[in-house]
Amino acid sequence: MDREGLIPTVLGTAVTITGMSLRNNKALKPIYRGSIIGFGLAHVVLGAIDLVEHRR
DSSP, rough: OOTTHHHHHHHHHHHHHHHHHTTTTTSSSSSHHHHHHHHHHHHHHHHHHHHHHHOO
């Protein structure tokens, strides 16, 4: 199995879950929480693109 797209996808999933768990944290500003979630989702999308591209 090709790990080129799998690693960013797994990393993005972990970061997104971390960002979602910080949603109720009052110590962080909302912009930081949203940035963490967005960063994770971007990695999921880019990793998924790599997985699809290398399957062909």
